Amino acid sequence: MLHAAALHYFREVARSGSIRRAAATLNVAASAVNRQILNLEAAFGTALFDRLRGGLRLTVAGELLLRHVTDTLHDFERLRAAIDDLRAARSGHVTIAAVDSLLVDFLPRALDRFRIDFPAVTYAVTAAQPPDVVTMIAAGDADIGFTFVGQALHSVRWIAEIAAPIGVVMRADHPLAARASIDFEELSRYPILTQSGPLPKGADIDGALAAFKRSVTPKLQSNSIQMIKLSLTLDMGVSLFTRLGFLHEIEKGDIAWRPLDSPGVATLRLGLAAPAQRELGPPAAQLVRRLADDLRRFAAA
Amino acid sequence: MLHAAALHYFREVARSGSIRRAAATLNVAASAVNRQILNLEAAFGTALFDRLRGGLRLTVAGELLLRHVTDTLHDFERLRAAIDDLRAARSGHVTIAAVDSLLVDFLPRALDRFRIDFPAVTYAVTAAQPPDVVTMIAAGDADIGFTFVGQALHSVRWIAEIAAPIGVVMRADHPLAARASIDFEELSRYPILTQSGPLPKGADIDGALAAFKRSVTPKLQSNSIQMIKLSLTLDMGVSLFTRLGFLHEIEKGDIAWRPLDSPGVATLRLGLAAPAQRELGPPAAQLVRRLADDLRRFAAA
DNA sequence: CTTGCCGCTCGAATTTTTCGCACACAGGAA
DNA sequence: TTCCTGTGTGCGAAAAATTCGAGCGGCAAG
Structure with a gap:
């Protein structure tokens, strides 16, 4: 289905080199196959096969057509498999x-x-x-x-994977938002909001970041990113995060994200994992x- | 022709987003188009379009099919052009x-x-x-x-282009044929057959070859390569040529060709030129x- | 030379597919 | 409601594909 029978007929004739043999394997009458071939040749205005005793052999035009047909049918098989996968899903x-x-x-x-x-x-x-x-x-x-x-x-x-460096998150009108990147010295002049949890995720990556986190006393600590997000919009302080949790707010212009001047965190990457x-x-x-x-x-x- | 009408129907429906509009531009009844689409969906066992008010929109499976169809039809157009070229030729x-x-x-x-x-x-x-x-x-x-x-x-x-270095051509049982490559000094110990002509073709490429040609007195000189070829098979001497003129004899084992120890001639290239x-x-x-x-x-x- | 076989081609009847038309149905707009 | 716009559905007509049967040419064995 989908593709015309003529395609299959033509391919089989080219493969077997004989209309009768092709008709036999296709379970149709030889004359039907013959007609389709003649129709094709009429449509293209040129012979697709050389008729010699004992069978047919492709002309150059026929070989071009054969390649097109086989490519098309192969591609169609792939498509069918892909759609079957979709249906199963x-x-x-x-x-x-x-x-x-x-x-x-x-x-x-x-x-x-x-x-x-x-x-x-x-x-x-x-x-x-x-x-x-x-x-x-x-x-x-x-x-x-x-x-x-x-x-x-x-x-x-x-x-x-994508690069997901940790940076400074703050309200868009925060003074630090004017800078293109921020170092720890500047950062320490503002109150910090941190996410609590068993292990700080970037700590094992970058020594400078770990040291900074140890040295600072957070103004707010919470395990709820929503809590921190609201506190940020109220300008209670700044925080350290990947951009990914704030895409919507950054786009709206409420929140700004700036990279941290620290070589280690710049290499942080976030990935999609499967078994x-x-x-x-x-x-x-x-x-x-x-x-x-x-x-x-x-x-x- | 060749490809089923359903392909064109489907492509147009996907393009216009409406069965009626597609039917209008295709100059067929909307019901015919609709039926083909329904047949396709039945054949694949899944919906190809989402029906919403005002028209159809492709599903994921539909987009896969659309890609297959457009690729196929584009490829077919290229095929048709190629076959037209063939026919004209x-x-x-x-x-x-x-x-x-x-x-x-x-x-x-x-x-x-x-x-x-x-x-x-x-x-x-x-x-x-x-x-x-x-x-x-x-x-x-x-x-x-x-x-x-x-x-x-x-x-x-x-x-x-292909590399076509000038080398020594001789009978297969000639003493020089035992060597992998030959320098001018060795070559000068055997009678030489040369092709005459207004300008020796490799002369402007390689100084050493030009000097050798000037220094040597050919045993036979002819503008007929057939004459030289026969003389070679009679072992009258050796000659300097590209391999290309002796492919058949080399394959048969009658004639041997060995490269010349000269950097200039090794770079000689023969090409097919068009305006x-x-x-x-x-x-x-x-x-x-x-x-x-x-x-x-x-x-x- | 005849006969039998094989392969393609052609014509007519038949079956299958497709099409066009009319209409049913559903949802939003005036 | 009525009027659009849109898709889905019978049914008879039309077109296309298929089958069957026959014919033609070539080749090889007898």
């Missing part, structure tokens, strides 16, 4: 683990877009500390996850493709 | 100029293969000295030509493609 359940920066903006928006095309898929999203995301995926407690790359990873593979061995279910496989696309598009912008 | 006349090394073996065989696919094409082949080939093409006295590259070339472009400005006729254009393919295949072997 129409419903199901996906469990996602992610560091909470992603949960505030990027992931909900991505899932909302995904929902349009796969309405029957359900999700379980759990916030976790960076190393826990990896262990959850490895243990099978999550299908896919977002976390910082560079963890010791066994049985987890990275699908896509290395285990096969993902159809909906998870589709979602992973989509999220990887989103990440790459985001990285390009 | 079925008959006509091509004039070729070439240095005579090519006329002995390579060119006649190539034209013989070409003749199978383009039986009605006629040819005029003229042997010429290397610089004359270029001027003939520039003047319009030849459609295409084979000669050594590196000529001062105005209004001539090179389609393909840079002027448009070639259809048969000449086809022939040029074939010859370029032949040359490249020969270079790879």
Whole structure:
């Protein structure tokens, strides 16, 4: 279906070199095959086969057409497989683990877009500390996850990554927002809001950042990024985060993000992880493709 | 033709976002278009469009199919153009100029293969000295030509090139054939057969070769490469040529060719030339493609 | 030389597919 | 409501593809 029978007829005739043999394997009358071939030749205005005793052989034009036909049919088979995958993925359940920066903006928006095309898929999203995301995926407690790359990873593979440096987040009219980048000395002159948690995520990456965090007494400490976000908009102070949790506010112009003058944090990367061995279910496989696309598009912008 | 109407229907519906509009531009009834779309969706087992008020919009599966369809139709247009070119090239006349090394073996065989696919094409082949080939093409006295590259070339472009170093040609059982390469000192101990002509073709390339040619008194001098070839097989002496004129004899094992120990001649290249400005006729254009393919295949072997 | 076989081609009847028309149905706008 | 605009659906007509049967030319064995 979809593609005209003439394509299959032509391919089989070219393959077998004989109309009768082709008709036999196609389970149609030889005259039908013959007609289609004649029609093709009339349509192109040139012979597609040389008739010699014992069969047909392709002319140059015929070889060109054969290549077109085989390419088309192969491509169609791939398409059919892809659509079958899509159909299998129409419903199901996906469990996602992610560091909470992603949960505030990027992931909900991505899932909302995904929902349009796969309405029957359900999700379980759990916030976790960076190393826990990896262990959850490895243990099978999550299908896919977002976390910082560079963890010791066994049985987890990275699908896509983007640079996600830690920087200073503040209200858009904050004095520091006037600078292109900010060093720790400047930063220490303003009250700091920090996210509490078992282990500060960038601490093992950059010594200077870890030292700064130890030296400073936070004006506000909370494990709720929403709490910190509201405090930022009230100008209670500044905080240290990746841009990803504040995309919406930055775009609206409420919040500003500026890079930190520190070589270590600049190399921080956030990635989409999936189990290395285990096969993902159809909906998870589709979602992973989509999220990887989103990440790459985001990285390009 | 060739491709099912459903393809065009689907593409137009996707483009216009409406079955009725698509039907209007396709000059068919809307119901016909609708049916084809429904058939496609039934065949794939999934919706290709989301039905919303005011028209249709592609689903993910629909977008995959659209890409397949547009790719296929574009490729088909290219195919049609290529076949039209072929048809236009079925008959006509091509004039070729070439240095005579090519006329002995390579060119006649190539034209013989070409003749199978383009039986009605006629040819005029003229042997010429290397610089004359270029001027003939520039003047319009030849459609295409084979000669050594590196000529001062105005209004001539090179389609393909191969390395064609000058070496020593001799009978396969000649003493020199035991060596992998030969220098002028060794060569001077054997009688030389040379091709006469206004200007020895490699003379302006390599000083050592030119000096050798001046210093030696040829045992036989002829402007007929056939004469020289026969004399070689009778072991009258050795000669200096490109391999290209002796492919057949080398393959048969009658004649041997060994490279010359001289840096200049090693860089000699032979190329297929066509006019840079002027448009070639259809048969000449086809022939040029074939010859370029032949040359490249020969270079790879 | 005849006979049998194989392969392509052609014509007419038949089956399958497609099309056009009319209309039903649904949702938003005046 | 009525009037659009849009898709989906029967049904008879038209077009296209298929099958069957026959014919033509070439080749090889007898």
